[in-house]
Amino acid sequence: MAKVKSLAELKAMREKLQSNLDLREKSNDPDAMVQVKVAMATCGIAAGAKQVMEHMMEKADELKLRIVFTQTGCMGYCHAEPTIEVKVPGKDPIVFGHVDNKRADEILTKYVMNNELVEGIIPVNYEKID
DSSP states (O other): OOOOHHHHHHHHHHHHHHHHHHHHHSSSSSSGGEEEEEEOHHHHHTTHHHOOOHHHHHHHTTHHHHHHEESSSOOOOOGSSSSEEETTTEEEOOEOOOOHHHHHHHHIIIIIIOOOOOOESSSSSOOOOO
């Protein structure tokens, strides 16, 4: 996070954070909105989940997407951290693994905005062992 150099910058940061918090807390119908859950257990944080969440929030704001972001504990996919779950209204939730900023942008622009599936969905189907 950049250093705050003036009271005006601090007030602008506060207003932006407050609007994000208001969206999260005061949404009348959160099930009608896209929901993104970011796994923030120790393994997720160590893999960069906090930075990915911050990036996704900024990108969603830039794209004017109304998304509710929340943090969760372990999703059980430690091998694929950072992991996020995306729930688009009317669809089953999808978990994406190995999410970095580039993949986060792709998820927002392709999946959330254009309904296109992108690579990285977990759990993956493994080959059957005979």
